[in-house]
Every structure is written in C-alpha cells, then in structure tokens.
Amino acid sequence: MGLHDVMGARGSVQQxxxxxxxxxxxxxxxxxxxxxxxxxxxxxxxxxxAEEANLLMRDLIHANAxxxxxxxxxxxxxxxxxxxxxxxxxxxxxGICIAVVAYYALLLYHLQIMMVVVLGPGAAPSWLLAAG
Numbered sequence: 001m002g003l004h005d006v007m008g009a010r011g012s013v014q015q016x017x018x019x020x021x022x023x024x025x026x027x028x029x030x031x032x033x034x035x036x037x038x039x040x041x042x043x044x045x046x047x048x049x050a051e052e053a054n055l056l057m058r059d060l061i062h063a064n065a066x067x068x069x070x071x072x073x074x075x076x077x078x079x080x081x082x083x084x085x086x087x088x089x090x091x092x093x094x095g096i097c098i099a100v101v102a103y104y105a106l107l108l109y110h111l112q113i114m115m116v117v118v119l120g121p122g123a124a125p126s127w128l129l130a131a132g
Contacts, residue, residue: 016088016089017088017089017093018088019087019088019093023087023093023096024084026096026097027080027083027084030076030080030096030099030100030103031076031077031080033103033104033106034072034073034076034103036110037072037107038069038072038073039069040110040113041110042065042068042069044110045061046065047117049113057071057072079099080096080099083095083096083099084096
C-alpha cells in the first residue's frame with residue numbers, strides 16, 4: 001500500500017472501510033422514521049399538544065404544513081444520500097447509525113405523547129411531563 005492509497009486528493013487521511021451489509025436498510029429505516037416523525041409532529045402541533053422543536057421549521061409548520069413535510073423529508077433525505085454516498089468512510093457509517101438511533105428515540109417520544117393523549121397524564125413518565 002503506497003502513500004497514494006492512504007492519502008486522499010486533498011492530502012487528508014481516508015479511512016475506507018467495508019460498510020456493513022445492513023447499512024442500506026438503516027438508511028431506509030431512518031428515512032421512514034423521519035417521515036413518521038414529521039407526520040406525528042404535524043398532528044401534535046395541529047392538536048395543540050406540542051410545538052416543533054426545530055426553530056428553523058417552527059414557523060413553516062404553522063404557515064404551510066405541506067411545505068413543512070416536503071422540507072423536512074427532503075433535507076433529511078439529502079443528508080442520508082450524502083452519508084450513503086460516503087459509506088466507505090467510518091464517519092459516514094457512524095452518522096447513519098446516529099441518525100437511525102435519534103429518529104428511533106423520537107418515535108419512542110411520540111409514542112409516549114400518544115400514551116398521554118389517549119390514557120391521560122397519569123400514564124406518562126415524570127420526565128415526559130417535566131419536558132412539556
């Protein structure tokens with residue numbers, strides 16, 4: 001292995017790895033979880049149960065729900081596409097894993113909110129009520 005094999009075009013060290021076979025499934029799972037998050041968020045905001053946490057998207061969700069969904073899905077999908085294109089690099093794989101865990105955590109949060117809405121505040125853990 002020569003210096004050219006280790007150094008990239010800009011002289012930075014490239015850490016190429018063989019991506020795990022499940023990586024594409026994780027990318028798709030993240031995209032689906034993002035869509036579910038957007039739909040739940042839109043529903044909770046319209047119902048007056050919650051507010052959009054992202055300051056950049058907060059005004060958009062109130063102004064135009066369709067544009068909010070399009071922007072959220074598009075931006076996350078572009079990020080996932082960039083990570084997928086760079087999947088031979090460890091940092092991209094880590095980024096995909098962080099994204100899927102983050103959106104899974106958001107799904108659990110939405111399910112907790114649903115539990116509170118359906119069963120009442122007594123069904124929620126104390127940390128959820130403290131956050132609201």
